[in-house]
Amino acid sequence: MMKSRPLASAATILVVAILAASCSNRNVSRIEPDTVTDLSGQWNDTDSRLVANALIEQSLTDPWLSRYSNANGGDAPTVIVGDFRNRSSEHIPVSTFVNDLENAYINSGAVTVVAGDVDRDQIRAERDDQQDNARADTRAQLGQELGANYVLQGELQSIQDEEETMRFGATRKEQIVFYQVDARLVDLESNAVVWAGQHKIKKYIERKPFGL
Amino acid sequence: MNRYLMLGTLLVLAACVPKKVEEQPIMENNQRAGDASATIASASAQAEQNRANASAERGAIQAEALADCAPAVCDAVVRGEIALGMNEVQVLAATRTTEDAWSVRHSGPSLVMVPEDERVVPSDVVGNVAMVQLADNRVSRYGYSEAQGIRLVDEPFDATTEGRAQALAESLTREGDEMAARGDLDAALDRYDRVSVLTPEDPMIDYKIAAVLDKALRPYEAMIQYQLFLHRLNLETIEAEGAAAAQLAEAIALAQQRLVILERQAR
Numbered sequence: 106m107m108k109s110r111p112l113a114s115a116a117t118i119l120v121v122a123i124l125a126a127s128c129s130n131r132n133v134s135r136i137e138p139d140t141v142t143d144l145s146g147q148w149n150d151t152d153s154r155l156v157a158n159a160l161i162e163q164s165l166t167d168p169w170l171s172r173y174s175n176a177n178g179g180d181a182p183t184v185i186v187g188d189f190r191n192r193s194s195e196h197i198p199v200s201t202f203v204n205d206l207e208n209a210y211i212n213s214g215a216v217t218v219v220a221g222d223v224d225r226d227q228i229r230a231e232r233d234d235q236q237d238n239a240r241a242d243t244r245a246q247l248g249q250e251l252g253a254n255y256v257l258q259g260e261l262q263s264i265q266d267e268e269e270t271m272r273f274g275a276t277r278k279e280q281i282v283f284y285q286v287d288a289r290l291v292d293l294e295s296n297a298v299v300w301a302g303q304h305k306i307k308k309y310i311e312r313k314p315f316g317l
Numbered sequence: 318m319n320r321y322l323m324l325g326t327l328l329v330l331a332a333c334v335p336k337k338v339e340e341q342p343i344m345e346n347n348q349r350a351g352d353a354s355a356t357i358a359s360a361s362a363q364a365e366q367n368r369a370n371a372s373a374e375r376g377a378i379q380a381e382a383l384a385d386c387a388p389a390v391c392d393a394v395v396r397g398e399i400a401l402g403m404n405e406v407q408v409l410a411a412t413r414t415t416e417d418a419w420s421v422r423h424s425g426p427s428l429v430m431v432p433e434d435e436r437v438v439p440s441d442v443v444g445n446v447a448m449v450q451l452a453d454n455r456v457s458r459y460g461y462s463e464a465q466g467i468r469l470v471d472e473p474f475d476a477t478t479e480g481r482a483q484a485l486a487e488s489l490t491r492e493g494d495e496m497a498a499r500g501d502l503d504a505a506l507d508r509y510d511r512v513s514v515l516t517p518e519d520p521m522i523d524y525k526i527a528a529v530l531d532k533a534l535r536p537y538e539a540m541i542q543y544q545l546f547l548h549r550l551n552l553e554t555i556e557a558e559g560a561a562a563a564q565l566a567e568a569i570a571l572a573q574q575r576l577v578i579l580e581r582q583a584r
Contacts (some may be wrong), residue, residue, distance in 0.1 A: 108356070127438075139349050139350045139352060140348075140349060141345065141346055149402075151344075151350050154350045154351075154352070157353065158353045161353040161356055172366075172434050172437050173437050174367055176414065176432065176433065176434055176439050177414065177418070178374075178375050178412075178418065179368055179374075179375065180413075213360035213364060215361065215364035235579065279338070309340070309342075311338075
């Protein structure tokens, strides 16, 4: 009789543990996309948004647009999006802010954007197919592509610095992460850089032991 | 003694204190990162306004340019090509530009239009326009900015395909000569080859190609080229008059001389 008590206690603890595990406290909620939500300190959506906002602001207010427009009877310059390289140590999808910049160009009407090399091949294949299969009056004409005046290129780089300190047997970790995004518009004829934009982000990440 | 020991320990501890970052954060969790919609809307409104203004101005320019023009000039305006005899408005219409694109300098009865901004040069269907000169409000000369430099058009032949090829051939020959003088024989040969496509009837290019091949120690090709040069010339019709003929006669003598040497070496 005396031996069954510890057994019952163990069984109770096991049941409670199973129940607790099955009722894990997961909470998913939709939040505004522009809310700052820093969890790990790594590159996230807020950084992408900040970079996009800065590049859009710098690019659409720079005199390169009016210079081109004045020399070409009010026409908008034509831009093709080229390589945007991630040279940081993290996996960063650069196309999020590059697409934001591209969308801003298109929606503002201040810049004409032509399809990049990957999209272009698909479109050309479709146009070629139309020459054989589409009704004559609905065929897309050949040789009507817009030539780009400028190519948008850029890169993202990062620098990290970190230090761990032991105090009272606990480890305190501090980290500085610096991101620099550079974008430039290069004249396709002359290779002249007509606009250069830049945005820098510096983060201080501190991990204290025991929440101290 | 103990006091000094304590002071020393304190100093060591002070030196080991972790570095602190005292900067205040500029953005924290749950704040808003904002978006660029205001910038885009402002750029959009500005672009729309500019487009409307430019469209109205270009429409007026086109109408004025085509109102009273000679058939050849009208054709050129419609093609979008500058032509001799155009007036200032017709130049604007041909280049699809407005006055904003040009800097106009007057000098007596003549007027020179140059791009307002060297970084963004106006163009017509032929190329980038470097300058347009008008005398008595008619285009008397204009120039294109091309890979080999500025190409001037000051007579109707210069504006034709043949005229353009001739001008290009002249500048490529000049480049080839410079490269040959510098000792860059491959580059010189490349320029001369391009010239021989543009002006296939020019015997002096055959001679230059032969000479470069000879210098590059390619005797068989040089021999063929020397023979081609001599074959092309109708020796009996050459009149030994003038500097050009003298130069050609000298080239013939040199070619014959080199041919004899190369053929002897080949044996």
